[in-house]
Amino acid sequence: MVIFSLEMIANIITIFLYLYLATNNYYIVDGRITSISQDLDDLDLERQLKLINKPPLKTIQADGYIVDCIDINKQPAFDNPLLKNHKIQLKPSFEVTSTKSTRLSSIVFEEDLCPNGTIPIRRTTKDDLIRAKMLSDPNAGILNKDIPGRHYAGLNLNKDGTPYYAISGIIDTYNLPVQNADQITSAYIYLSNQESVRDKNIIMAGWEVHPRVFGDGKTYFFIRWADKTKNKGCTNLICPGFVQVEPRFHLGKPVAQTSIYNGKQFELKVDIFLDSKTNNWWVRLNNISLGYYPGILFSKLAFANLGGWTGMTSTPAAIHSPPMGSGHFPDNNLYRTCYFRQMSFQTSTRTNLGPVKNTYAVASTDSSCYGVEYTGFNDPIQGYAMLFGGPGGNCGQ
Template sequence: MKIIVFLCLYLATNNCYAVDGRITNISRDYEDLDLERHQELVNKPPLKTIQANGYIVDCIDINKQPAFDNPLLKNHKIQLKPSFEDTRTNSTIFSSIGFEDDLCPKGTVPIRKTTKEDLIRAKQLSNMNVGILDKDIPGRHYAGVNLINVDDNRRYFAISGIIDVYNLPVKNADQITSAYIYLQNGGVNDKNVIMAGWEVHPKVFGDGKTYFFIRWADKTKSKGCTNLICPGFVQVEPGYVLGKPVAYTSTYNGKQFELLVEIAHDRNTNNWWVRLNNRNLGYYPGILFSNLAFGKLGGWTGMTSTTPGSPSPPMGSGRFPDNNLYRSCYFRKMKFQTDTLRNVGPTNYEDAVASTDNPNCFGVQFNGYNDDIQGYSMLFGGPGGICGK
């Protein structure tokens, strides 16, 4: 009897039970059940299904996409295009992301089907959503050009740039290397931010490939995430899948591939549009944010992250900038919009300041305007390594 009582107590305290002589973990079973239910909720009934390279794409009714699972968007009316005039930037090498005009039928948007593995990674990331707003995180490093508010009255409504795209190695799932543009507002406790660019981030994407990403966060509400991990971003582009790896990346001292990325505020609707390679990808509804009617800060930056005390992964092309666009990762055609002007470059050093938090690991070069091809441009990157902090 003592043995039976002990066994029952052991099984109870370890969330287990015995069935037909087999020991089963109750917590694990419930966790699997929750994952399956969560999958059913996030994977909407598709009107068309496409088998991609290692994943499945569902064509979802644009009015039933995951964004509308957010209670704030219950009665949201979709804005199919921005009310401001689209700007166009010509380039012959916007081929690292492929748009397919016939990917999904009219009235639908392509959504990558969510797997259990995706949900498990998302759960692991849930505590990191707001952490992306904290720059002083041990193991995290930056090199880039930041717009600063010199008189506290400057307001930024759009930012854009052409980003050179690389695929650099990271040693484990906890490491990140990326390059992106961002706009931010708020103080220490209520920072709001939108980011867009490319990233190697195995904990989010499940592998070491380079992905285009978008990200938002509101520290006041403790909300935010990457791509469609949580509901919020409203996609209108029918020919591009968020969560699709970048097809081609640049080669050191060889062929270069780029992304043209823009974040722009629509003053008529208060929505924040994300544009990719001259296409309107979609927008973040203004209601998601507690304090982002405009940006007080912004910039073009490279970032790496690793666990504290371990060597940092490389940034950019993995080399220090050396005034050569074939060897150094870069941003070109750097532009921003203030209250009265749209798509104007950083015309003086009061607006744009170059900085790196660890010059031994990463460098940055910013000389303002170069020529019609480069516009305002910045080179950045480095090998990483033992960077401290």
């Protein structure tokens, strides 16, 4: 009979442990068990960060993150092979009507933020990339409409063969609570061209609370694009595509001031326009042209056949839906209900039109949780207006 000492038993256990870890892609460093695949992922993330974060000419310490001033000709958009030889369009070739408002103060454009010839870009971190990878569909999954737990309340332009080239609206802006990182509550305008979910091409812009994308529960202005035919697209600058030209504002900046129920209101004016001379889709915020999506990014967005103004929420299975808008149903009071006002769109005439009879449809996916009240044209200040939102809850589950 072989008698093993305690030391021999300990050595045998150690050998078996190392063999197990080695055959299961793990190793030990300084007493810490590490996954080989995890280590490779870290290396991959570091490589991606070096590609995304360009050498800055100036660095600015913001509230909890870093903003880099990047040469406008070396911005992340040009990592996209489709934009390899792209010539930057510094301003739209068309005149855009500006709308004055005493409430457009929730976004601040900072003069002399970056040196001439540069644009400000929020520095991407490893945590940002990890959150992006954790999305169910890292390209454009949050644009998929018909999935469980997603709800809408808004007004959609008719899909009747009419080509749409622009859409605008002033959006009342709130900060609402969500229960976990995968919930979303938002309000936005959009233009889209699609015959099926698989070939959807879309651009949207508005405000959103989405911790999985932004890392916290604050409200953010966001832009988003997708070409489902190519399975491409993303929010803000997570992937290369949007060409920024505005030097006084960076995407990924929290909205500092948001509306208070039955109190002071704050708004964002948002526009999406096609420049017919260049086929670039411009995005404007508070009457400022931030930049554009080059038309070459899209497989079929020479014009849109759909568009609208909408509130949206999303929640994982078995979790109650978050509130939308102000968190209250429409009650014909713009101090208590979230709203869009100065709603307009353009067709082939390229003049601003309002949603009138036979040009739109009002839709709410669950009237027990969210409502819509389209008031039409009210006065020169409100223009064409819509109230929307609700408390959420056990919606369609």
